[in-house]
Amino acid sequence: MTKTKTKVHIIALLCTVIFTVLAVWLLGKLLQPKYMSGVLEGAMTAEYYNETSPHDVIFIGDCEVYENFSPVTMWEEYGVTSYIRGSAQQLIWQSYYLLEEAFDRDSPKVVVYNVQAMKYSEPQSEAYNRMSLDGMPLSAHKLAAIRASATEEEALISYFIPLLRYHDRWSELSSEDLRYMFRRDPVTVSGYLMRSDIKPMSKLPSPPVLDDYAIGDTCWEYLDRLRLLCEENGARLLLIKSPSQWPYWYEEWDRQISGYAEKYGLDYINMLPLTEEIGIDWSRDTYDAGLHLNVYGAEKLGLWFGELLTEEYGVPDRRNDTEIAAVWAEKSEAYHALYDAQQAELKEYGYLKSWTLGEEK
Numbered sequence: 001m002t003k004t005k006t007k008v009h010i011i012a013l014l015c016t017v018i019f020t021v022l023a024v025w026l027l028g029k030l031l032q033p034k035y036m037s038g039v040l041e042g043a044m045t046a047e048y049y050n051e052t053s054p055h056d057v058i059f060i061g062d063c064e065v066y067e068n069f070s071p072v073t074m075w076e077e078y079g080v081t082s083y084i085r086g087s088a089q090q091l092i093w094q095s096y097y098l099l100e101e102a103f104d105r106d107s108p109k110v111v112v113y114n115v116q117a118m119k120y121s122e123p124q125s126e127a128y129n130r131m132s133l134d135g136m137p138l139s140a141h142k143l144a145a146i147r148a149s150a151t152e153e154e155a156l157i158s159y160f161i162p163l164l165r166y167h168d169r170w171s172e173l174s175s176e177d178l179r180y181m182f183r184r185d186p187v188t189v190s191g192y193l194m195r196s197d198i199k200p201m202s203k204l205p206s207p208p209v210l211d212d213y214a215i216g217d218t219c220w221e222y223l224d225r226l227r228l229l230c231e232e233n234g235a236r237l238l239l240i241k242s243p244s245q246w247p248y249w250y251e252e253w254d255r256q257i258s259g260y261a262e263k264y265g266l267d268y269i270n271m272l273p274l275t276e277e278i279g280i281d282w283s284r285d286t287y288d289a290g291l292h293l294n295v296y297g298a299e300k301l302g303l304w305f306g307e308l309l310t311e312e313y314g315v316p317d318r319r320n321d322t323e324i325a326a327v328w329a330e331k332s333e334a335y336h337a338l339y340d341a342q343q344a345e346l347k348e349y350g351y352l353k354s355w356t357l358g359e360e361k
Helices: 003-031 040-050 071-078 093-101 113-119 126-133 140-149 173-181 217-232 249-265 272-278 295-313 320-350
Strands: 057-061 080-084 110-114 236-241 267-269
Touching: 003 173, 040 080, 040 126, 057 093, 057 113, 071 080, 071 110, 071 295, 071 320, 080 093, 093 113, 093 126, 093 140, 093 217, 110 113, 110 217, 113 249, 126 140, 217 236, 217 249, 236 249, 249 267, 267 272, 267 295
Parallel strands: 057 080, 057 110, 110 236, 236 267
Antiparallel strands: none
């Protein structure tokens, strides 16, 4: 074989490899769920990387933070800069790696962790894993989070080559998949997922009796890691139980979290007994009968919590910082535009046609 033929074969092989890699990447982009309608939670993780301004407060946890707290309210009333790194059914090890990654980009003074997910000590669901982790860029943080989260049926490589997981979505493809193949519209404002509809809380079901109320060892291990991570980065860790009424928060769990907080000198605030003080009205401040707050409840909680952060935790008022204020002016504008859009949609249809979410996160 001549040198010329050898070069031709090498070039042909390289072109084939490049074409194959490009085709696999493009098909993965096309077939991967876009989360721009229906279940919006899958789009939230990636939005954090678009942030251009620092945050003094970072929230981590599940739907009890990203649906219950209004960062814009805390900004407008107290000048608190915050971001909610929440995701659906966010497990504590996912919270840890998302926070570990956040410390590469941010220097929060306070980290707020909602303890509801401490009831899960094992991986739960690939669907929820994907919504929490697919939006993370490739990094050691993402790899560790995938390894900690994957169920037995999951192939780790599919997180990096989406085509392996979503190759059977051909029949589900729509114009949305093409429109959002390379971009996404924001679905949150500073991590807050707004709901403006109202479904009053009625009688809650009786809580099921559990065989074992002990919080699992894996959860304590990662809570230790969260605590130490915050200490290493000069942040104060605040444990909370958000005021969502369901799923039920057992007194046995509460005592264990209280004991841990006391042992390590942490603050733990269970907001369930404080709903009257906060001003929550369960006849109008929830959109799903008490599971989560709607925007009216989230604004009340934002008012109450923003005051706590400034008075008890020394979080500064940044409204006089011109650059930060400019960023938050855009956030406020987006927040109020979204609020107005949802109000108009409720008036026209009687429900939020474009903002339908999953039932339980």
